[in-house]
Ligand SMILES: [Zn+2]
């Protein structure tokens with residue numbers, strides 16, 4: 001079973017089910033919120049169990065057309081979750097998982113919004129101008 005958490009331990013979780021492979025999102029909101037691109041896996045909402053959530057806070061993702069909110073640790077600042085209420089899955093920042101994860105990066109989202117300060121390496125993975133269902137994450 002996968003486990004993970006923030007830098008300081010005030011948010012800890014486990015995932016009691018399968019994890020999706022990792023997608024890199026280049027959208028404006030992910031880059032601001034994560035400090036650069038996001039790398040997220042996802043699980044079914046009911047499979048994500050919070051073991052410790054005393055640090056967990058949520059902020060709306062202002063330009064999200066999926067009305068998503070983003071979950072972070074207010075004690076250490078780690079970015080952890082992306083949650084769109086209409087979806088059955090919740091995105092989890094892959095960097096917050098305890099290793100080894102066994103996951104792989106399988107694609108890029110919102111490359112139309114990629115920053116001008118980096119090159120997209122030719123990694124052979126699919127690139128999408130926007131995200132699946134046109135929803136930002
Ligand atoms: Zn923390």
Ligand SMILES: [Zn+2]
Pocket residue numbers: 025026027028029030031038110136137
């Ligand atoms: Zn994004």
